[in-house]
Amino acid sequence: MKIFLDLLWFFRQEKRAYLIGVGTLLIVAMLEMIPPYVVGVVVDGVKDQTLTMSTLLKWTGTIVGVAVVVYGLRYLWRIFLFGASSRLARLLRNRLYEHFTEMSPQFFHQRRTGDLMAHATNDISAIELTAGDGVLTLVDSLSLGGIVVLTMATTISWKLTLFALLPMPIMAWATSRYGNMLHERFHAAQEAFSTINDKVQENISGVRVVKAFGQEEAEKADFARLSQDVVQKNIRVAKIDALFDPTILLVVGCSYFLSVAIGARYVLHGEITIGELTQFTILLGHLIWPMLAFGWLFNIVERGRASYDRVDALLNIKATVVSQEGASVDIPSGELRYEIEQFVYPEKETPALRDIHIQLPQGQTLGIVGKTGAGKTTLLKLWLREFDVAQGDLKIGGTSIYDTTLSSLRSAVGYVPQDHFLFSATIAENIAFGRPDATQAEIEEAAKLACIHEDILHFSEGYNTLVGERGVTLSGGQKQRISIARALLLNPEVLILDDSLSAVDAKTEKAILDALQANRQNKTTLISAHRLSAIEHAEQIVVLEEGAIVERGTHEDLMNVDGWYATMYQRQQLESLVAQGGGADDSEETRRLSQATS
């Protein structure tokens, strides 16, 4: 029940809704006592033949009145209670979302998207249920149950009430127990279900392997085995689930039996009338729900509490990367400097970067190359402050990026990631992601620079074409160029291209690089690449190996050293020649090669 204390802040905030809701519930519980009483009176009147038409009309009219009023009140409390719990869900969901937007990458690296989603969906549902149905069942089972028992005991017979209630605790106990067993088995069934989900996922992703190795029948057998497991686990659930109704039937039956059997004795002794006995059994019917609800309440509260604790814990996590106090709000500009002794990722031991010292005057381009895992992306991402350097510093125009607010720093940096992530929105919205107020002309200008304008015009709805599952499927190269356009639209002081040209062909790559050079006068650009042609033109090129710089200089400098760069360059030239086949359109390149060799 601690959860109700935890949620006190919300009950206070929604004082009106809860007061009206709970008040209405109490009134309904009291009004509900009237019809059974009327039944008792009428039955006795019928039996004793003392009923007159006017009294009959009076009594039945009373019930009609009660029926209408109760209908209205029941509608009311639902709106107030469930409305409030829906608002709680809305509030928590917004809070979580806002919290997510403040979290550093480390937070997302440590958690799986699925888990975070589960907190925002399942856990919030459980809390919503506690604040709505939980409060309802608590109030209802206590008030309705209390009033019914009180009515039975005071107006009819307290002894009979006691006998009739004897079997009831069994029901509350049994249903609560079933609830726990069900929870456990249901969990197992859910897990079995998610296993077949994974199986299907794997089977479909690996369809080529399945077909090439003729694994179809084996896969079918495997799937049949897994789904058999699902059936078994679900039947285990059904076996408990099916216990609820018969148990209630049985316990209620016993209660009825006791009340009628013992009640009959009291009727004989004249302690109660037959009408009162009938009234009593109707009231007994009203007790089933509060009893059931009480068993149910424990389950709701249990789950609500666990969920609330999880959500609360999540909300209390502090961001690891924040603006320092007194940080400058000016947007930084000027030459870039790397002054890194070493950089180690949190919870890692070997440094990802060592001894990096680079000075890049404003307006120049830095090319970063090296093998996969050499540290290229790490080196670039430091500017975004996804992780902070402890030993060393990064400076823009002489000011440390740590002395600038996160927001100002990020507005100076335009970033094109390696894994081109686009949002499910239109192409125009994706390009204008960083500046939603950009005009169509500006968007098209950026698209032209990124050599994607023509492609976009070919889509059925041009710039309004949707991207993502429900929209057009873009090729890797198209996605890359849209991400480039997205960054270019900001015309940032520092542009970072993290292997962002890997999926475009050589001609497009050259066109984009030319456009960048022409349009980014006095602006600094950082490019990492596997294909060396993307950084050939850079004023400074560094070759990374295991986080350290092993070669540096211009393209010409590096070609004159017999190192990784020169070897790689030769090899890539050869491979690109092979890959391009004997078509006529690469004549320029072959001519260049022939000239180089002759």
Next chain:
Amino acid sequence: MILRRLAAYLKPHRKTLLLAFLLLLCGTSAEVWTPKMVQIFIDDYLTPRNFDVNALTWLGAGFLLLHVAAAGFNYFQLVMFNKIAQWVVQQLRIDVFGKVQHLGLEFFDRTPAGSLVSRITNDTEAVKELFVSVLSTFLQNTVFLIGCFLMMFSLDVKLASYCLLFMPVVIGIMWLYRYFSTKIYHITREKLSQLNAKLNESISGMNIIQAFRQEARLRKDFAETNHEHYTANVRNIRLNGLLLRPIMDMMYLLALVLILYFFGKQSLSTSVEVGVIYAFINYIERFFQPVIQMMLRLSQMQQALVSAERVFVLLDDERMAPTQQGAENPEVGDGLIEFRDVSFSYDGQTDVLKNISFTAKPGQTVALVGHTGSGKSSIINLLMRFYPQYRGEIRIDGASLREFADEELRKKVGLVLQDPFLFVGDVKGNIRLANDGITDEQIVEAAKFVQADGFIQKLPQGYEEPVVERGATFSSGQRQLLSFARTMALNPKVLVLDEATASVDTETEEAIQAALEKMRQGRTTIAIAHRLSTIQDADLILVLHRGEIVERGTHQELLASQGLYHKMYLLQQGGVAS
């Protein structure tokens, strides 16, 4: 139509279904009899003060026994109906999964994996709800309602007929509720899935959102959708408040008024048996609970029918994988491969291969080189018989590719994919797959052959080392070696190779090169080649451009032809010289 197809799935369980239905009838009859017994007690014994101990004992025992019997019957009935629903859905699931196994790759090319998975699992799960609710809730409650009415008629025909008048009203309310709830339910679901999609996307793209400083805008955006979801939710609460339990409770009270008025008025002229009033009140009280339960299931049912339809559409898909034609059962012998004038189009409009002809003699290596989209992968896809609709002729050892049995083809033609796909399980299982004929020794042998044994031995659990989803704990080079071993364990006659371009560390690269060379020995090999070593070793090099072979020959011939190879050769000389 959908219902009939679903009903067909019940056929194998006819007997169980009948038994369950009998149990349901027994349980319900026992249940509806109990108020009647109280009526007998009140009218025949209590009111006339007739206390025959023997008869009363029987009556009391009968009352309790009926409850126990009703509880017992109902329990088994509920479990049985649920079992039937589970079995039916299992069969449906196996059918649809099996169907998908035999669909051609053209189907997979055009169907997003996510929606396919959801069809096989989530949609069938929704169908399960349909069976559970139809079989248990609807059948049981309908039988119960009919039982109630039968008893009421047996007590008083006139009043029972009056009570029957409530039925059209109740059905009318149900209809209204269904009409509105389907819409609102739909909107609520839609909003919820939008909400989740936004959340999911934001979590995955948070680095972009932060890098572009769009946190505030997206928060606002999310809050809007969240609010829309709330609004839909409130509408749902309103509807449930107006048309669900509260209105049914009101109907109950009105029915109570009818009963009281009826008997009260009757009592003015004649005497009335009190027990009958008791029984009537009791039946009416029990009448409305099942109605509410059925109403709650209605929108769920609607949803389930939509899901069922989607599943059946998938079951009816006709894009089947190509299978053996004719009954010749040719065998792959030495591995002579011929392509004769083969043209191919994925969509039936633009040809991605145009008049491809070449021959790979037994033991030879044919290297395919060219741009992405030049048709290299299509040649391999055709040779693996992934797509049926090509023109021209592909022959292996003189027999048409179309005539081979699946098993023969899959055993003798080994494919090594560019993206080495690993299954969840262990290393051994990933090499063996489901071919039980492969012994542990053969697995180790295959691993040694491709030089994978070295790193496998170093794993903490060796060949039993667990493999997680997509083999994420292995490096890309290790994954490639494992997939080599998988192919070599079958000892195929023909090797179809899609060389990976992914860069790996030098050590693994050397192992891969050596393995590839060994694998090609004595096998006809068709390779999409990226490694110069593979290309140079090839007996025939096909240079593809836009679906056509633009240059062909051996390494030497191509060098002599003054074409591309000649230039390459010159370049290499120059490279060495400088």
